[in-house]
Amino acid sequence: MTSASPALSVLDLVPVRTDQTTSDALAATRSLARVADGLGYRRYWLAEHHNMPAVAATSPPLLIAMVAAATDRIRVGSGGVMLPNHAPFVVAEQFALLEAAHPGRIDLGIGRAPGTDPVTRYVLRDGASGAQGDPVERFPEYVDDVVTLMGAAGATMSIAGRSHTLRATPRASSVPPVWLLGSSDYSARLAAERGLPYVFAHHFAGKGTAEALALYREGFRPSAACPEPRTFLTLNVAVAPTTEEAERWALPQLLAMLALQTGAPLLPQRLVEEAERVAADVPQAHRGLLGAMRRRWVLGSPAEAATRVRDLAATYGVDEVMVHPVAGAVTGTPAGASPQREASLRLLAEALD
Incomplete structure (x- = not known):
């Protein structure tokens, strides 16, 4: 049940x-994570995307290590590792070490999408779906491999009549929880079958959330690690003293998502003033897309945003909301900071307190 x-x-x-x-962007993330940690946010998850001019989240394990070292108590995790891009044993090793370094603070969120364009995906996977099969088709097997390898017992392989034990780390004393992430019903069904926590990418998909969560909850099979269904809601959020300011701060990200949906070139994230000039020339045919995204996102004053977040949490039956702070920056902002993103976190937390 949801709380108020x-x-x-x-x-x-x-x-x-x-x-x-890129160095500036990483400095801004460290600062944002410290703000979230100080405000009592529960988790700080970092995405995996490749070869994108506006996104520096290429390696969740490295970013998690950076953020966990810069914070004190917040859980830090991947939202998510795109497992078909990586060898399961390598992912298990990385997250077993992160958990050993920061016991009880690490989450491993796993996704099935590539997180990039087809050419970069080919390079990431070394062009090899080959004899071993398509890594996307083998996703359920890869998930099982990661879970098993991170455990204290590891996994045993039989090769040429001899047994070989594989462990992600020599003596695991704790294991990070594994979450499955998705924007379709595939991962909802798999998470339910495996008894794993699950998150639907509501912030990205914008529809299908209720159906995916219903499939997950109805088909859930309890496991030792997760005895009952566990999920939360993801939202794009910009909070400012006024609704007008919040919508202005969100404009650079709205234009970036419009470009992604319409096949326009992807560019570094514009400053707010740059975005305002570009927005004035958005074709009429695309203005409906902008308006639809704006309505799905949580953009408003603290009171408006808090009401919307509570209502959405109640609608989807969750007691946790993960916000993607989409506020941009104005001209003159220090390069290593993101004050509007920090303000969004602060204003929302205060309004919900």
Whole structure:
């Protein structure tokens, strides 16, 4: 059941603005994570995307190590590792080490999508679906492999009549929880079957959330790690002193998502003033898409945003909401900071307190 005010978490894609280097974007993420940690946010998850001009979240394990070291108590995880891009044993090793370094603070969120364009996907997978089969088709097997390898017992393989034991780390004393992520019903069904926590990408898909969560809850088979269904809601959020300001701050990300949906070139994230100039020339045929996204996102004053978050949490039956702070930056913002994103987290937390 939901509480009056759901717990809050953060999803970060590590955006790179036109006035930033990658180093600047990482500094801004460290600062944002410290703000979330100080405000009592439950989790801080980092995405995996490749070869995108506006996104520096290419390696969740490295980002998790950076953020966990820069914070004190918040859980840090992947939202998510795109498992078909990686060898399961490597993922298990990375997250077993992260858990050993920060016991009880690491989450492993796993996705099935590529997180990139077809050419980059080919390079990431070394062009080999080959004799071993398509890694996307083998996703359920890969999930099982990661879960088993991170455990203290590891896995045993028989080769040429001899047994070989594989462990992600020599002596695991704890294991990070594995979450399945998705934007269709595939991962909902798999998470239910395996008895794993599950998150539907509501912030990205915008529809199908209720259906996916219903499939997950109805088909859930309890496991030792997860005795009952466990999920939360993801939302794109910008909170400002006024609704008008919040919508203005969100404009760079709205234009970026419009480009993604219409096949326009992807660019570094514009500053707010740059976005306002571009928005004035958006074709009439695309303005409906902008309006539809704006209505799905939570953009408003603290009171408006808090009411909307509570209502959505109640609608989907969750007690946790993970916000993707989509506020951009104005001209003159320090390159290593994202004050509007930090303000969104602060204002929302205060309004829901």
